[in-house]
Amino acid sequence: MSLIVQKFGGTSVGTVQRIDAVAEKVARFRDQGHDVVVVVSAMSGETNRLIALAKEIQEQPTPRELDVLISTGEQVTIALLCMALHKRGYAAKSYTGSQVRILTDDAFTKARIREIDDQRIRHDLAQGRIVVVAGFQGIDENGNITTLGRGGSDTTGVALAAALKADECQIYTDVDGVYTTDPRVVDTARRLDKVTFEEMLEMASLGSKVLQIRSVEFAGKYNVPLRVLHSFQEGPGTLITLEDNSTMENPAISGIAFNRDEAKLTVVGIPDTPGVAYQILGPIGDANVEVDVIVQNVGQDNTTDLTFTVHRNDLSKAEAILRETAAKLGAREVKTDAKICKVSLVGVGMRSHAGIASQMFKALADVSINIQMITTSEIKISVVIDEKYMELAVRALHSAFQLDRPSTP
Amino acid sequence: MSLIVQKFGGTSVGTVQRIDAVAEKVARFRDQGHDVVVVVSAMSGETNRLIALAKEIQEQPTPRELDVLISTGEQVTIALLCMALHKRGYAAKSYTGSQVRILTDDAFTKARIREIDDQRIRHDLAQGRIVVVAGFQGIDENGNITTLGRGGSDTTGVALAAALKADECQIYTDVDGVYTTDPRVVDTARRLDKVTFEEMLEMASLGSKVLQIRSVEFAGKYNVPLRVLHSFQEGPGTLITLEDNSTMENPAISGIAFNRDEAKLTVVGIPDTPGVAYQILGPIGDANVEVDVIVQNVGQDNTTDLTFTVHRNDLSKAEAILRETAAKLGAREVKTDAKICKVSLVGVGMRSHAGIASQMFKALADVSINIQMITTSEIKISVVIDEKYMELAVRALHSAFQLDRPSTP
Numbered sequence: 001m002s003l004i005v006q007k008f009g010g011t012s013v014g015t016v017q018r019i020d021a022v023a024e025k026v027a028r029f030r031d032q033g034h035d036v037v038v039v040v041s042a043m044s045g046e047t048n049r050l051i052a053l054a055k056e057i058q059e060q061p062t063p064r065e066l067d068v069l070i071s072t073g074e075q076v077t078i079a080l081l082c083m084a085l086h087k088r089g090y091a092a093k094s095y096t097g098s099q100v101r102i103l104t105d106d107a108f109t110k111a112r113i114r115e116i117d118d119q120r121i122r123h124d125l126a127q128g129r130i131v132v133v134a135g136f137q138g139i140d141e142n143g144n145i146t147t148l149g150r151g152g153s154d155t156t157g158v159a160l161a162a163a164l165k166a167d168e169c170q171i172y173t174d175v176d177g178v179y180t181t182d183p184r185v186v187d188t189a190r191r192l193d194k195v196t197f198e199e200m201l202e203m204a205s206l207g208s209k210v211l212q213i214r215s216v217e218f219a220g221k222y223n224v225p226l227r228v229l230h231s232f233q234e235g236p237g238t239l240i241t242l243e244d245n246s247t248m249e250n251p252a253i254s255g256i257a258f259n260r261d262e263a264k265l266t267v268v269g270i271p272d273t274p275g276v277a278y279q280i281l282g283p284i285g286d287a288n289v290e291v292d293v294i295v296q297n298v299g300q301d302n303t304t305d306l307t308f309t310v311h312r313n314d315l316s317k318a319e320a321i322l323r324e325t326a327a328k329l330g331a332r333e334v335k336t337d338a339k340i341c342k343v344s345l346v347g348v349g350m351r352s353h354a355g356i357a358s359q360m361f362k363a364l365a366d367v368s369i370n371i372q373m374i375t376t377s378e379i380k381i382s383v384v385i386d387e388k389y390m391e392l393a394v395r396a397l398h399s400a401f402q403l404d405r406p407s408t409p
Numbered sequence: 410m411s412l413i414v415q416k417f418g419g420t421s422v423g424t425v426q427r428i429d430a431v432a433e434k435v436a437r438f439r440d441q442g443h444d445v446v447v448v449v450s451a452m453s454g455e456t457n458r459l460i461a462l463a464k465e466i467q468e469q470p471t472p473r474e475l476d477v478l479i480s481t482g483e484q485v486t487i488a489l490l491c492m493a494l495h496k497r498g499y500a501a502k503s504y505t506g507s508q509v510r511i512l513t514d515d516a517f518t519k520a521r522i523r524e525i526d527d528q529r530i531r532h533d534l535a536q537g538r539i540v541v542v543a544g545f546q547g548i549d550e551n552g553n554i555t556t557l558g559r560g561g562s563d564t565t566g567v568a569l570a571a572a573l574k575a576d577e578c579q580i581y582t583d584v585d586g587v588y589t590t591d592p593r594v595v596d597t598a599r600r601l602d603k604v605t606f607e608e609m610l611e612m613a614s615l616g617s618k619v620l621q622i623r624s625v626e627f628a629g630k631y632n633v634p635l636r637v638l639h640s641f642q643e644g645p646g647t648l649i650t651l652e653d654n655s656t657m658e659n660p661a662i663s664g665i666a667f668n669r670d671e672a673k674l675t676v677v678g679i680p681d682t683p684g685v686a687y688q689i690l691g692p693i694g695d696a697n698v699e700v701d702v703i704v705q706n707v708g709q710d711n712t713t714d715l716t717f718t719v720h721r722n723d724l725s726k727a728e729a730i731l732r733e734t735a736a737k738l739g740a741r742e743v744k745t746d747a748k749i750c751k752v753s754l755v756g757v758g759m760r761s762h763a764g765i766a767s768q769m770f771k772a773l774a775d776v777s778i779n780i781q782m783i784t785t786s787e788i789k790i791s792v793v794i795d796e797k798y799m800e801l802a803v804r805a806l807h808s809a810f811q812l813d814r815p816s817t818p
Binding site: 016019020050053054056057058061062064065066068069071072075076078079080082083084086087093094096098099120143144145 | 470480505
């Protein structure tokens with residue numbers, strides 16, 4: 001018998017019928033003798049409905065009151081799910097964030113969990129009850145209701161699993177696991193049985209948005225085994241663990257991530273002196289624009305070029321700042337390009353495999369794709385290329401690294 | 410400067426526009442220098458929407474979870490009203506029942522308030538904040554969310570006013586005060602400036618449903634001056650106080666109440682022996698049927714007749730029980746009549762005025778209405794008559810007791 005935390009998102013509990021189906025799934029786990037704690041989101045659409053009400057009143061709703069308002073969404077779901085369990089004859093009890101006492105800081109609408117009191121939940125589990133907890137919400141030291149920000153229900157699930165030392169935290173979603181890449185791009189994309197937290201973080205931040213990145217960080221930090229599963233289909237899903245089981249026999253690469261949310265800015269002909277990168281990127285950071293890939297070319301004639309990428313929505317803001325800095329520095333030119341994309345190979349196996357990068361560049365050259373920028377980390381190699389070659393690049397890499405073949409166990 | 414508790418019901422906060430209008434009204438009171446605590450209900454329709462969701466899942470929703478569910482309704486309103494106050498530049502803070510700590514018993518869906526912690530609210534008032542509290546809800550000793558049952562927001566308002574020793578508890582509603590009788594029946598019905606709690610209780614229980622009867626009892630018990638006002642019209646409303654200002658100069662009667670929710674049962678020819686009333690009414694009470702008016706005729710030939718009224722919905726249930734008892738007792742006959750109504754004169758002035766009853770019977774006789782039953786209390790005389798004469802009786806009495814004329818101050 002083990003202790004399982006199961007988290008169901010808004011789509012999984014979007015209607016009364018779906019809540020019934022979730023109850024059925026939870027009940028089956030309970031039947032297997034597991035202790036079950038269920039974390040649920042608001043019914044899909046509900047949070048947006050509440051926010052719309054607030055905005056009708058106040059364009060920028062007061063954060064404290066916004067949290068009081070939107071935290072009702074999950075409270076509705078916990079009650080309905082308990083009723084659906086009671087109807088099936090299962091003992092179940094609901095908890096709001098405040099009732100568990102999920103203590104957070106007081107950063108309304110984006111609070112962070114500080115501490116979870118596990119007493120009451122443990123007591124209920126010992127009595128044989130299924131415990132149903134409202135995700136996304138907590139309470140600060142002064143008893144104010146807080147929310148963790150969008151997607152915070154995943155974080156609640158992982159944090160509860162950590163506090164309860166659960167054997168597994170299952171995140172139910174609308175995909176049946178983590179794939180080698182997006183199946184909509186590569187039809188031979190394969191579900192992974194296992195990935196490591198590090199890989200998952202790289203995949204998530206690169207656009208394979210199966211899980212909230214904060215919840216993965218959290219799970220990694222507290223070593224909570226995380227499993228991604230489909231809400232309404234059977235299957236083992238993908239287990240995300242600390243364990244790195246890549247070997248010489250196993251493939252070096254777990255997956256291919258990509259995104260086209262970025263835009264590229266280049267400043268040409270700047271003095272090649274110490275501190276110039278800071279002079280350029282400092283003002284960008286000060287304007288709260290996040291910079292992703294940064295490449296500085298080796299200079300000629302005591303000048304150099306600097307290229308970096310930002311989120312596409314921030315392009316015009318970043319460009320204005322960059323032009324100002326460029327003028328001050330006497331730069332030759334500022335160029336921008338929004339039609340780019342980033343494609344990344346991710347895999348902890350890279351650590352023990354040589355030659356992955358050159359293999360990647362060859363695969364792209366074979367299909368005549370020009371690489372504009374390259375950046376590498378210990379478990380990831382990213383290239384920036386022309387947006388129109390994105391699918392081609394992903395398919396070429398998926399095939400070159402044989403990701404369509406199941407890994408040998 | 411005084412401390413005012415204002416309660417706004419579901420219709421008054423039924424839309425975002427109305428919440429804005431309520432904020433405007435509250436702000437005007439604050440501008441006058443009063444400390445203001447506002448109690449609100451769920452937006453009209455919201456509680457029913459939530460109950461419908463619950464019933465889709467479970468025909469008889471678990472009471473604890475039902476309370477978790479429906480208490481979200483008021484939580485939405487407190488947040489929105491605070492936003493509307495913030496928009497106008499007023500400091501305001503919302504409280505759920507649990508955050509105030511409105512401690513109740515654990516009778517889910519119909520809990521009773523045990524104690525209110527006034528610390529946090531007093532602190533906020535001292536800081537110049539308007540305090541907005543969710544009506545209808547509380548928390549039990551074990552931290553479970555409870556609700557006070559339908560209309561419980563009035564009770565919350567009165568209980569808060571009592572705990573804070575407020576100068577007045579204002580109940581905003583869709584009528585501009587308490588009337589001598591229903592203006593839809595008598596067009597000269599007049600708004601009363603003042604009534605006593607006792608009168609209000611008799612009026613409320615007799616069908617002039619302006620206020621929840623529990624809240625009036627509560628206000629009487631703790632001597633909280635209660636004022637009924639219209640949410641969106643100006644006017645002084647009706648003040649409900651302990652003070653009995655009836656004198657020889659003032660009219661003995663405050664108002665005329667009526668209802669047609671009752672049905673009459675008669676058992677004829679039962680042994681005129683001690684305990685026979687109990688033998689007949691005991692089984693009725695055991696079946697949770699409430700008996701209202703009871704009249705026993707003086708017997709002839711050692712037999713007697715007993716007549717009583719029950720709620721019309723309980724008639725068939727009561728009749729079945731009565732027929733069984735009647736058979737046991739060897740009664741001659743059981744008769745029922747659902748086409749009756751009850752009309753009552755109410756007034757604390759009756760205590761100091763003689764002859765009210767005969768004046769009442771004469772007024773009814775003048776319009777040829779036959780009285781079927783009579784029952785009296787210290788401040789009330791009720792008659793049961795044929796349903797079809799109800800409006801006629803009310804009008805005749807309203808005129809006979811000159812209720813259309815303003816009372817001399």
